[in-house]
Amino acid sequence: MNVGAFSLSPAVLVAPMAGVTDLPFRETVHDFGRVWVEGEMVSANPDLLESNESERKIAFGDEPSPRIVQLLGAVPAWMNRAASFVEKCGADIIDINMGCPAKKICKTDCGSALMKNLPLADEIIRGVCGTVSVPVTLKMRTGWDSDHLNAPELARIAESAGVRLITVHGRTREQGYSGEAEYRTIRAIRSAVRIPVIANGDIDSPQKAASVLDFTGADGIMVGRGALGAPWLPGRISAYLETGVDPGEPSAQEKADTLFRHLKRHIDFYGEKNGIRSFRKHLLRYLERFPGGTEAFRPLSRLSNTSELVSGLSIFLKKAF
Ligand SMILES: Cc1cc2nc3c(=O)[nH]c(=O)nc-3n(C[C@H](O)[C@H](O)[C@H](O)COP(=O)(O)O)c2cc1C
Structure with a gap:
Protein backbone atom coordinates (compact mmCIF):
# COMPACT_ATOMS: atom_id res chain seq x y z
CA MET A 1 0.00 0.00 0.00
CA GLY A 244 1.01 -17.05 7.07
CA VAL A 245 2.64 -18.14 10.33
CA ASP A 246 1.34 -16.73 13.61
CA PRO A 247 4.30 -16.05 15.92
CA GLY A 248 1.86 -16.38 18.82
CA GLU A 249 1.67 -14.46 22.08
CA PRO A 250 4.98 -13.35 23.58
CA SER A 251 6.13 -15.27 26.66
CA ALA A 252 5.19 -13.97 30.11
CA GLN A 253 8.80 -12.78 30.49
CA GLU A 254 8.62 -10.82 27.20
CA LYS A 255 5.31 -9.28 28.27
CA ALA A 256 6.81 -8.23 31.60
CA ASP A 257 9.88 -6.77 29.87
CA THR A 258 7.59 -4.83 27.53
CA LEU A 259 5.58 -3.46 30.44
CA PHE A 260 8.77 -2.22 32.16
CA ARG A 261 10.15 -0.73 28.94
CA HIS A 262 6.88 1.09 28.27
CA LEU A 263 6.71 2.30 31.88
CA LYS A 264 10.24 3.70 31.73
CA ARG A 265 9.55 5.53 28.47
CA HIS A 266 6.30 6.87 29.88
CA ILE A 267 7.93 8.22 33.04
CA ASP A 268 10.83 9.70 31.05
CA PHE A 269 8.28 11.47 28.85
CA TYR A 270 5.81 12.75 31.48
CA GLY A 271 7.96 12.93 34.59
CA GLU A 272 7.49 10.72 37.64
CA LYS A 273 4.43 12.28 39.28
CA ASN A 274 2.25 12.71 36.19
CA GLY A 275 3.73 9.67 34.50
CA ILE A 276 2.88 7.18 37.23
CA ARG A 277 -0.65 8.53 37.37
CA SER A 278 -1.26 8.50 33.62
CA PHE A 279 0.35 5.07 33.20
CA ARG A 280 -2.42 3.49 35.31
CA LYS A 281 -4.69 2.93 32.31
CA HIS A 282 -1.89 1.01 30.54
CA LEU A 283 -0.97 -0.84 33.72
CA LEU A 284 -4.49 -2.21 34.13
CA ARG A 285 -4.51 -3.43 30.53
CA TYR A 286 -1.14 -5.16 30.91
CA LEU A 287 -2.03 -6.73 34.25
CA GLU A 288 -5.38 -8.03 33.01
CA ARG A 289 -3.35 -10.35 30.78
CA PHE A 290 -1.77 -12.09 33.79
CA PRO A 291 -3.63 -14.43 36.15
CA GLY A 292 -4.61 -12.44 39.24
CA GLY A 293 -3.64 -9.21 37.48
CA THR A 294 -6.95 -7.40 37.94
CA GLU A 295 -6.79 -7.92 41.71
CA ALA A 296 -3.13 -6.87 41.80
CA PHE A 297 -3.90 -3.63 39.95
CA ARG A 298 -5.62 -1.88 42.87
CA PRO A 299 -2.73 -1.85 45.37
CA LEU A 300 -0.17 -1.26 42.62
CA SER A 301 -2.12 1.69 41.23
CA ARG A 302 -1.84 3.44 44.61
CA LEU A 303 1.96 3.56 44.49
CA SER A 304 3.31 6.95 43.57
CA ASN A 305 7.02 6.50 43.14
CA THR A 306 8.87 4.63 40.45
CA SER A 307 11.03 2.34 42.58
CA GLU A 308 8.07 1.19 44.70
CA LEU A 309 6.02 0.55 41.57
CA VAL A 310 8.83 -1.34 39.83
CA SER A 311 9.50 -3.52 42.86
CA GLY A 312 5.77 -4.14 43.49
CA LEU A 313 5.34 -5.11 39.87
CA SER A 314 8.40 -7.37 39.93
CA ILE A 315 7.04 -9.24 42.95
CA PHE A 316 3.63 -9.69 41.31
CA LEU A 317 5.06 -10.74 37.94
CA LYS A 318 7.45 -13.28 39.48
CA LYS A 319 4.48 -14.94 41.19
CA ALA A 320 2.35 -14.76 38.03
CA PHE A 321 4.88 -16.56 35.77
C1 LIG B 1 -9.41 5.17 24.31
C2 LIG B 1 -9.79 5.43 22.87
C3 LIG B 1 -9.48 6.64 22.29
C4 LIG B 1 -9.80 6.89 20.95
N1 LIG B 1 -9.43 8.08 20.39
C5 LIG B 1 -9.64 8.28 19.06
C6 LIG B 1 -9.13 9.44 18.41
O1 LIG B 1 -8.48 10.30 19.02
N2 LIG B 1 -9.37 9.58 17.07
C7 LIG B 1 -10.07 8.64 16.36
O2 LIG B 1 -10.25 8.79 15.15
N3 LIG B 1 -10.56 7.53 16.95
C8 LIG B 1 -10.33 7.33 18.26
N4 LIG B 1 -10.75 6.17 18.84
C9 LIG B 1 -11.39 5.14 18.01
C10 LIG B 1 -10.33 4.16 17.49
O3 LIG B 1 -9.40 4.84 16.68
C11 LIG B 1 -10.97 3.01 16.69
O4 LIG B 1 -11.59 3.54 15.55
C12 LIG B 1 -12.00 2.25 17.51
O5 LIG B 1 -11.52 1.96 18.81
C13 LIG B 1 -12.38 0.93 16.80
O6 LIG B 1 -11.28 0.09 16.67
P1 LIG B 1 -11.03 -1.17 17.68
O7 LIG B 1 -12.30 -1.96 17.71
O8 LIG B 1 -9.87 -1.90 17.07
O9 LIG B 1 -10.74 -0.57 19.02
C14 LIG B 1 -10.47 5.91 20.19
C15 LIG B 1 -10.80 4.69 20.78
C16 LIG B 1 -10.46 4.44 22.10
C17 LIG B 1 -10.82 3.10 22.70
Whole structure:
Protein backbone atom coordinates (compact mmCIF):
# COMPACT_ATOMS: atom_id res chain seq x y z
CA MET A 1 0.00 0.00 0.00
CA ASN A 2 1.33 3.44 -0.92
CA VAL A 3 0.43 6.78 0.60
CA GLY A 4 2.48 9.53 -0.98
CA ALA A 5 6.13 8.56 -0.58
CA PHE A 6 5.35 5.98 2.10
CA SER A 7 4.64 2.33 1.56
CA LEU A 8 3.63 -0.42 3.94
CA SER A 9 3.04 -4.09 3.26
CA PRO A 10 1.25 -5.78 4.86
CA ALA A 11 -0.66 -2.66 5.84
CA VAL A 12 -1.22 -2.88 9.59
CA LEU A 13 -1.99 0.40 11.33
CA VAL A 14 -2.61 1.24 14.95
CA ALA A 15 -5.66 3.41 15.58
CA PRO A 16 -5.40 6.92 16.95
CA MET A 17 -6.52 6.70 20.57
CA ALA A 18 -6.76 9.80 22.72
CA GLY A 19 -4.87 9.28 25.96
CA VAL A 20 -3.20 6.14 24.61
CA THR A 21 -1.19 6.55 21.39
CA ASP A 22 1.33 8.99 22.79
CA LEU A 23 5.03 8.79 21.91
CA PRO A 24 5.98 6.19 24.59
CA PHE A 25 3.18 3.88 23.46
CA ARG A 26 3.99 4.33 19.77
CA GLU A 27 7.68 3.59 20.38
CA THR A 28 6.74 0.43 22.26
CA VAL A 29 4.51 -0.73 19.38
CA HIS A 30 7.35 -0.06 16.92
CA ASP A 31 9.59 -2.45 18.89
CA PHE A 32 7.54 -5.34 17.50
CA GLY A 33 7.52 -4.74 13.76
CA ARG A 34 6.97 -2.33 10.93
CA VAL A 35 3.51 -0.89 11.35
CA TRP A 36 2.14 2.64 11.27
CA VAL A 37 0.92 4.10 14.55
CA GLU A 38 -1.30 7.15 14.51
CA GLY A 39 -0.96 9.72 17.28
CA GLU A 40 -3.74 11.11 19.47
CA MET A 41 -6.14 13.58 17.90
CA VAL A 42 -5.16 17.24 18.07
CA SER A 43 -7.81 19.94 18.23
CA ALA A 44 -7.67 22.54 15.47
CA ASN A 45 -9.20 25.11 17.82
CA PRO A 46 -6.64 27.96 17.83
CA ASP A 47 -6.95 28.31 21.63
CA LEU A 48 -5.77 24.71 22.02
CA LEU A 49 -3.52 24.21 19.02
CA GLU A 50 -0.38 25.75 20.42
CA SER A 51 -0.94 24.54 23.99
CA ASN A 52 1.50 22.34 25.92
CA GLU A 53 -0.88 19.46 25.51
CA SER A 54 -0.88 19.71 21.72
CA GLU A 55 2.88 20.13 21.75
CA ARG A 56 3.13 16.86 23.66
CA LYS A 57 0.83 15.16 21.15
CA ILE A 58 2.97 16.35 18.24
CA ALA A 59 6.24 15.15 19.84
CA PHE A 60 7.88 12.57 17.57
CA GLY A 61 11.25 11.83 19.19
CA ASP A 62 13.14 9.33 17.02
CA GLU A 63 9.96 7.70 15.84
CA PRO A 64 10.14 6.20 12.34
CA SER A 65 8.19 7.86 9.53
CA PRO A 66 5.47 8.30 8.62
CA ARG A 67 4.50 10.39 11.61
CA ILE A 68 0.74 10.60 11.46
CA VAL A 69 -1.11 13.43 13.18
CA GLN A 70 -4.88 13.48 13.38
CA LEU A 71 -6.78 16.77 13.39
CA LEU A 72 -10.21 17.38 14.83
CA GLY A 73 -12.26 20.41 13.86
CA ALA A 74 -15.24 21.73 11.93
CA VAL A 75 -14.15 25.27 11.08
CA PRO A 76 -12.42 25.15 7.69
CA ALA A 77 -10.09 28.09 8.39
CA TRP A 78 -9.00 26.55 11.71
CA MET A 79 -8.41 23.19 10.06
CA ASN A 80 -6.26 24.77 7.35
CA ARG A 81 -4.19 26.64 9.91
CA ALA A 82 -3.82 23.56 12.10
CA ALA A 83 -2.79 21.44 9.11
CA SER A 84 -0.14 23.93 8.15
CA PHE A 85 1.07 24.08 11.78
CA VAL A 86 1.41 20.31 12.23
CA GLU A 87 3.07 19.98 8.83
CA LYS A 88 5.69 22.51 9.98
CA CYS A 89 6.09 20.51 13.21
CA GLY A 90 7.06 17.45 11.14
CA ALA A 91 3.86 15.51 10.43
CA ASP A 92 4.35 13.23 7.40
CA ILE A 93 0.65 12.44 7.02
CA ILE A 94 -2.35 14.42 8.27
CA ASP A 95 -5.49 12.50 9.13
CA ILE A 96 -8.87 14.20 9.48
CA ASN A 97 -11.19 12.90 12.21
CA MET A 98 -14.77 12.34 11.05
CA GLY A 99 -15.39 9.42 13.37
CA CYS A 100 -15.30 10.61 16.97
CA PRO A 101 -18.70 9.82 18.54
CA ALA A 102 -18.31 11.79 21.81
CA LYS A 103 -21.29 14.03 22.57
CA LYS A 104 -19.22 17.07 23.48
CA ILE A 105 -17.30 16.74 20.19
CA CYS A 106 -20.39 16.19 18.03
CA LYS A 107 -22.10 19.17 19.70
CA THR A 108 -19.47 21.38 18.08
CA ASP A 109 -20.12 19.72 14.68
CA CYS A 110 -16.76 17.93 14.84
CA GLY A 111 -15.87 14.24 14.49
CA SER A 112 -18.67 11.99 13.28
CA ALA A 113 -21.13 14.93 13.22
CA LEU A 114 -19.43 15.88 9.95
CA MET A 115 -20.95 12.76 8.40
CA LYS A 116 -24.30 14.58 8.72
CA ASN A 117 -22.98 17.60 6.86
CA LEU A 118 -21.24 16.42 3.70
CA PRO A 119 -20.90 19.90 2.12
CA LEU A 120 -18.97 21.06 5.21
CA ALA A 121 -16.97 17.81 5.26
CA ASP A 122 -16.08 18.43 1.60
CA GLU A 123 -15.03 22.02 2.30
CA ILE A 124 -12.80 20.94 5.19
CA ILE A 125 -11.15 18.15 3.23
CA ARG A 126 -10.56 20.34 0.16
CA GLY A 127 -9.17 23.11 2.34
CA VAL A 128 -6.70 20.86 4.16
CA CYS A 129 -5.64 19.05 0.97
CA GLY A 130 -5.05 22.41 -0.70
CA THR A 131 -3.07 23.80 2.25
CA VAL A 132 -0.42 21.15 2.88
CA SER A 133 1.91 19.22 0.67
CA VAL A 134 1.95 16.06 2.82
CA PRO A 135 -0.70 13.38 2.12
CA VAL A 136 -4.07 13.85 3.80
CA THR A 137 -6.12 10.87 4.99
CA LEU A 138 -9.60 10.55 6.45
CA LYS A 139 -10.99 8.43 9.27
CA MET A 140 -14.74 7.92 9.50
CA ARG A 141 -17.50 5.65 10.71
CA THR A 142 -20.03 3.85 8.52
CA GLY A 143 -22.51 6.69 9.02
CA TRP A 144 -24.44 8.59 11.67
CA ASP A 145 -26.94 5.79 12.29
CA SER A 146 -28.19 2.64 10.58
CA ASP A 147 -30.61 4.68 8.43
CA HIS A 148 -27.76 6.83 7.15
CA LEU A 149 -24.87 4.58 6.13
CA ASN A 150 -23.38 7.27 3.92
CA ALA A 151 -19.71 6.35 4.30
CA PRO A 152 -19.38 5.32 0.61
CA GLU A 153 -20.65 8.76 -0.42
CA LEU A 154 -18.25 10.55 1.91
CA ALA A 155 -15.44 8.30 0.65
CA ARG A 156 -16.10 9.39 -2.94
CA ILE A 157 -16.20 13.04 -1.90
CA ALA A 158 -12.93 12.59 -0.03
CA GLU A 159 -11.23 10.88 -2.94
CA SER A 160 -12.18 13.62 -5.36
CA ALA A 161 -11.07 16.26 -2.83
CA GLY A 162 -7.58 14.75 -2.73
CA VAL A 163 -7.59 12.34 0.23
CA ARG A 164 -5.01 9.55 -0.18
CA LEU A 165 -6.35 6.90 2.21
CA ILE A 166 -9.58 6.24 4.06
CA THR A 167 -10.00 4.34 7.31
CA VAL A 168 -13.45 3.14 8.27
CA HIS A 169 -14.53 2.02 11.72
CA GLY A 170 -17.34 -0.44 11.02
CA ARG A 171 -19.84 1.13 13.39
CA THR A 172 -22.23 4.05 13.17
CA ARG A 173 -21.96 7.04 15.46
CA GLU A 174 -25.18 5.89 17.13
CA GLN A 175 -23.51 2.60 18.09
CA GLY A 176 -20.59 4.25 19.84
CA TYR A 177 -18.47 1.26 20.78
CA SER A 178 -21.37 -1.11 21.44
CA GLY A 179 -22.44 -4.13 19.44
CA GLU A 180 -20.19 -5.58 16.80
CA ALA A 181 -18.39 -3.87 13.98
CA GLU A 182 -19.81 -4.70 10.54
CA TYR A 183 -17.68 -4.97 7.46
CA ARG A 184 -20.25 -4.90 4.62
CA THR A 185 -20.15 -1.11 4.45
CA ILE A 186 -16.35 -1.23 4.38
CA ARG A 187 -16.56 -3.64 1.46
CA ALA A 188 -18.91 -1.20 -0.31
CA ILE A 189 -16.43 1.63 0.24
CA ARG A 190 -13.63 -0.52 -1.14
CA SER A 191 -15.50 -0.81 -4.40
CA ALA A 192 -16.58 2.86 -4.40
CA VAL A 193 -13.08 4.40 -4.51
CA ARG A 194 -9.62 3.69 -5.91
CA ILE A 195 -7.52 5.02 -3.01
CA PRO A 196 -6.46 2.60 -0.22
CA VAL A 197 -9.16 1.66 2.28
CA ILE A 198 -8.30 0.48 5.79
CA ALA A 199 -10.77 -1.67 7.74
CA ASN A 200 -11.13 -0.95 11.45
CA GLY A 201 -13.23 -2.29 14.30
CA ASP A 202 -12.94 -5.29 16.64
CA ILE A 203 -9.76 -6.68 15.06
CA ASP A 204 -7.99 -8.36 17.95
CA SER A 205 -6.06 -11.28 16.46
CA PRO A 206 -4.05 -12.16 13.35
CA GLN A 207 -6.79 -14.54 12.21
CA LYS A 208 -9.49 -11.89 12.56
CA ALA A 209 -7.32 -9.46 10.61
CA ALA A 210 -6.95 -11.96 7.77
CA SER A 211 -10.68 -12.70 7.65
CA VAL A 212 -11.62 -8.99 7.63
CA LEU A 213 -9.16 -8.37 4.80
CA ASP A 214 -10.58 -11.30 2.91
CA PHE A 215 -14.21 -10.22 3.38
CA THR A 216 -13.78 -6.51 2.69
CA GLY A 217 -11.02 -6.58 0.07
CA ALA A 218 -9.53 -3.69 2.07
CA ASP A 219 -5.91 -2.70 1.57
CA GLY A 220 -5.07 -2.98 5.23
CA ILE A 221 -6.40 -3.15 8.75
CA MET A 222 -6.26 -0.88 11.78
CA VAL A 223 -6.11 -2.19 15.35
CA GLY A 224 -7.28 -0.10 18.29
CA ARG A 225 -8.33 -1.58 21.61
CA GLY A 226 -6.72 -4.92 20.83
CA ALA A 227 -3.33 -3.26 21.26
CA LEU A 228 -4.10 -1.89 24.75
CA GLY A 229 -1.76 -3.69 27.12
CA ALA A 230 -0.61 -5.68 24.07
CA PRO A 231 1.66 -3.41 22.02
CA TRP A 232 3.07 -6.57 20.42
CA LEU A 233 -0.24 -7.41 18.70
CA PRO A 234 0.11 -5.16 15.60
CA GLY A 235 3.58 -6.60 14.87
CA ARG A 236 2.25 -10.10 15.40
CA ILE A 237 -0.61 -9.45 12.96
CA SER A 238 1.82 -8.03 10.44
CA ALA A 239 4.07 -11.11 10.69
CA TYR A 240 1.09 -13.41 10.20
CA LEU A 241 -0.21 -11.53 7.17
CA GLU A 242 3.26 -11.55 5.65
CA THR A 243 4.23 -15.18 6.26
CA GLY A 244 1.01 -17.05 7.07
CA VAL A 245 2.64 -18.14 10.33
CA ASP A 246 1.34 -16.73 13.61
CA PRO A 247 4.30 -16.05 15.92
CA GLY A 248 1.86 -16.38 18.82
CA GLU A 249 1.67 -14.46 22.08
CA PRO A 250 4.98 -13.35 23.58
CA SER A 251 6.13 -15.27 26.66
CA ALA A 252 5.19 -13.97 30.11
CA GLN A 253 8.80 -12.78 30.49
CA GLU A 254 8.62 -10.82 27.20
CA LYS A 255 5.31 -9.28 28.27
CA ALA A 256 6.81 -8.23 31.60
CA ASP A 257 9.88 -6.77 29.87
CA THR A 258 7.59 -4.83 27.53
CA LEU A 259 5.58 -3.46 30.44
CA PHE A 260 8.77 -2.22 32.16
CA ARG A 261 10.15 -0.73 28.94
CA HIS A 262 6.88 1.09 28.27
CA LEU A 263 6.71 2.30 31.88
CA LYS A 264 10.24 3.70 31.73
CA ARG A 265 9.55 5.53 28.47
CA HIS A 266 6.30 6.87 29.88
CA ILE A 267 7.93 8.22 33.04
CA ASP A 268 10.83 9.70 31.05
CA PHE A 269 8.28 11.47 28.85
CA TYR A 270 5.81 12.75 31.48
CA GLY A 271 7.96 12.93 34.59
CA GLU A 272 7.49 10.72 37.64
CA LYS A 273 4.43 12.28 39.28
CA ASN A 274 2.25 12.71 36.19
CA GLY A 275 3.73 9.67 34.50
CA ILE A 276 2.88 7.18 37.23
CA ARG A 277 -0.65 8.53 37.37
CA SER A 278 -1.26 8.50 33.62
CA PHE A 279 0.35 5.07 33.20
CA ARG A 280 -2.42 3.49 35.31
CA LYS A 281 -4.69 2.93 32.31
CA HIS A 282 -1.89 1.01 30.54
CA LEU A 283 -0.97 -0.84 33.72
CA LEU A 284 -4.49 -2.21 34.13
CA ARG A 285 -4.51 -3.43 30.53
CA TYR A 286 -1.14 -5.16 30.91
CA LEU A 287 -2.03 -6.73 34.25
CA GLU A 288 -5.38 -8.03 33.01
CA ARG A 289 -3.35 -10.35 30.78
CA PHE A 290 -1.77 -12.09 33.79
CA PRO A 291 -3.63 -14.43 36.15
CA GLY A 292 -4.61 -12.44 39.24
CA GLY A 293 -3.64 -9.21 37.48
CA THR A 294 -6.95 -7.40 37.94
CA GLU A 295 -6.79 -7.92 41.71
CA ALA A 296 -3.13 -6.87 41.80
CA PHE A 297 -3.90 -3.63 39.95
CA ARG A 298 -5.62 -1.88 42.87
CA PRO A 299 -2.73 -1.85 45.37
CA LEU A 300 -0.17 -1.26 42.62
CA SER A 301 -2.12 1.69 41.23
CA ARG A 302 -1.84 3.44 44.61
CA LEU A 303 1.96 3.56 44.49
CA SER A 304 3.31 6.95 43.57
CA ASN A 305 7.02 6.50 43.14
CA THR A 306 8.87 4.63 40.45
CA SER A 307 11.03 2.34 42.58
CA GLU A 308 8.07 1.19 44.70
CA LEU A 309 6.02 0.55 41.57
CA VAL A 310 8.83 -1.34 39.83
CA SER A 311 9.50 -3.52 42.86
CA GLY A 312 5.77 -4.14 43.49
CA LEU A 313 5.34 -5.11 39.87
CA SER A 314 8.40 -7.37 39.93
CA ILE A 315 7.04 -9.24 42.95
CA PHE A 316 3.63 -9.69 41.31
CA LEU A 317 5.06 -10.74 37.94
CA LYS A 318 7.45 -13.28 39.48
CA LYS A 319 4.48 -14.94 41.19
CA ALA A 320 2.35 -14.76 38.03
CA PHE A 321 4.88 -16.56 35.77
C1 LIG B 1 -9.41 5.17 24.31
C2 LIG B 1 -9.79 5.43 22.87
C3 LIG B 1 -9.48 6.64 22.29
C4 LIG B 1 -9.80 6.89 20.95
N1 LIG B 1 -9.43 8.08 20.39
C5 LIG B 1 -9.64 8.28 19.06
C6 LIG B 1 -9.13 9.44 18.41
O1 LIG B 1 -8.48 10.30 19.02
N2 LIG B 1 -9.37 9.58 17.07
C7 LIG B 1 -10.07 8.64 16.36
O2 LIG B 1 -10.25 8.79 15.15
N3 LIG B 1 -10.56 7.53 16.95
C8 LIG B 1 -10.33 7.33 18.26
N4 LIG B 1 -10.75 6.17 18.84
C9 LIG B 1 -11.39 5.14 18.01
C10 LIG B 1 -10.33 4.16 17.49
O3 LIG B 1 -9.40 4.84 16.68
C11 LIG B 1 -10.97 3.01 16.69
O4 LIG B 1 -11.59 3.54 15.55
C12 LIG B 1 -12.00 2.25 17.51
O5 LIG B 1 -11.52 1.96 18.81
C13 LIG B 1 -12.38 0.93 16.80
O6 LIG B 1 -11.28 0.09 16.67
P1 LIG B 1 -11.03 -1.17 17.68
O7 LIG B 1 -12.30 -1.96 17.71
O8 LIG B 1 -9.87 -1.90 17.07
O9 LIG B 1 -10.74 -0.57 19.02
C14 LIG B 1 -10.47 5.91 20.19
C15 LIG B 1 -10.80 4.69 20.78
C16 LIG B 1 -10.46 4.44 22.10
C17 LIG B 1 -10.82 3.10 22.70
